[in-house]
Amino acid sequence: MKLNRTSFSAAAILLASVALPGISHATVTVLGWPGGSEETALRATVEAYNAQSGIADADKVELLFFNRDGFYDKLQADMAAGSNAFDVNLVATYSIGRYAPYMEPVDLGADAGKVFGESVLKTMQFDGKQYGVPTDLSLHFMYYRKDLVDALMQDDAAKKKYAEIAKEHLGKDLQPKDPDSWTWDDWAATTLYFSKQVNSDSPVRYGTVLQMKNLLFNMMVFQSLPRSYGADWTDKDGNVTVDSDAYKTGLELYRKLYDAGASPKDSLSYEYAETNAAFGAGQAATALQWNAAAADLTNAEKTPAVAAVTGIVAPPAGPNGRADHIHGLGLGLNKNAKNKEGAVKFLKWLATEDAALLYARSGGSPALAPDVAAKVSNERPDLVKLGEFASQYGYVMNGATSANALSIYELQAKEFTGYWAGQQSLEDALAHTKTGMQDLLKK
């Protein structure tokens, strides 16, 4: 009997410990982007929010994370089913249109523009309405080996060889340049020069690491190249323009470099992680890669082979100047939220300068207005570069926040990688993409 009473008490305590926190505390549930710096920063920021004296127990925030793999598919299924398991959910620039029917716009107040800048707030807008607070911005850096490029610039024999390679493979008279003034042709010539297959004297195996896997995110990395030649998904009248000369130039350059051996043979299965591994191994001279990789590639403990000699510039220029794909991750309001009032209160707070600075100091990558970024420039110098590149070269393709933007990226990934892999001609790839995009943008 005593045992039974003890068991009963233990079970009651266990149940209470599991159930009570849910009842007495967090009633605003936030579904965040799991893993990485975003989760770390969000945890720290939410902790500070909950610790404020003016926040009622009923409005305290609880975090919810699930796996990154298939995140958007799971979110899609949950939201389409009308889930109210979370009040605030993650949203990204390229998926706003897809999730907007299940979300409610939020008014972040006039000060949000001063904290983030209007162009960054736009990454969370759809049909002119604000659907979220921009928490993290992603764009691309051109990473390069300073030691290799410096050696090339100082060696006359190497310069001669470089010019010969540029003439033979690209048909152009080019000389080595400082990476910050590269055009895409300069970059291509440099990658060919640093490829063993083209130049057996190259100190590294490859000139670059192209991300050519059939993956939508790889299209975002690629498209800054055609964009700098004037590419867009549609013209101002809404006609699909993916079969433009700009896209052809970009696609052909990737194919030419891959076929010439300037990128690893398995590049057709490469994405973010493989590119980091290749560049980090010291066997590639350049890599067009996400800004998120900067922390690892310049960290001597994580990447000892190249951390000290890794330089970072914006992507090279085309005839239309430089272009850098930007998209934001943010948090917005679920239409079926159980505690809308509490959720809006949290989102408004998240858009304040104090919250944005706290998020930045905790490891997040918010794109902040220059005067706000200056306040964390000592702790986060990379955020200054992020803001600078985003404001000078950042772009969003026409239609890239539409309901089917993700599907369009998927379509491009399938067709473009099919061309790079030699599975279909350039004309076929572009024709299939154009037809598919017309259908997807019409829906």
Added chain:
Amino acid sequence: MAIVNRAEGRAYLTPLVGFLLFFLGFPAAVNLVYSISTVSFETLRSPSLTGFGNYAAVLADREFWGAVSFSMRFGVLTALAECLIGLFLAVFLTPLLARRSYLMAPLMLPLMVAPAMIGLMYRLVLHEFAGPVPYYLFEWFGDSPAFLDVDNAFRTLLVVEILQWTPFAFLLFYMAYAAIPLEVREAASLDGASALKALWWIELPLMLPTLVIAFFIRFIDGFRVFDNVYALTGSGAGGSTTSLSIYIYQAFFKGGAIGKAVAASVVLFLASLAVLYGLNWITGRGRR
């Protein structure tokens, strides 16, 4: 007198039938409706019936037939290789395993790993800059092939699948081989049959049901492959490794073409049913 009368039998079966109808019948019915509807994630609860356009779109889609071809080749080749290697191992390792049965445990280890983990593992193992295989190939021969390019991806995936699932075929064949009565083998030996003749004329015929079942289980698994292929090549290179399961997944989630994806799954279901009935007919004819 029957142990259980008809009414009791029905009463006992009702929960099972109810369970099957609810958990299998309901999704199947929903699938059939979606397959003849125009439906999106926004209209999941109110699809509009539009006829057989989704089926026409699937059957006219070159990628669907590419995926069917990949799945068929992958299923047949992996099942064949796994059964042949499994049979070879069963015949040659049985004497050793009879004395040292603990060796069975390490042989079964690959079966313990989730296919998606196998895909991730080989992504690392075959990576030119992080993987041990390319590292040693560069060390010894100065070069390493592109394991996952358009020419080699299919072969690489075959090897990965075969390495993981051959132990399954081996396990079945080992049990069947070991179950053959010793007297049968002794009688054959007394009649002067060589080991090879005994294998061909006596042991293999006795193992035939197991061989057929193992082949079809492995074929079905190979045909519907998803996890390891998706983790390793993501349907690349250039879409050359898109299995039927990956095609359906991509059409549903990535393309948002729910009706088309579901129509493809219904086609797959009907084809599977035809194969199973065909198999049943063949084995039934064999017994007669």
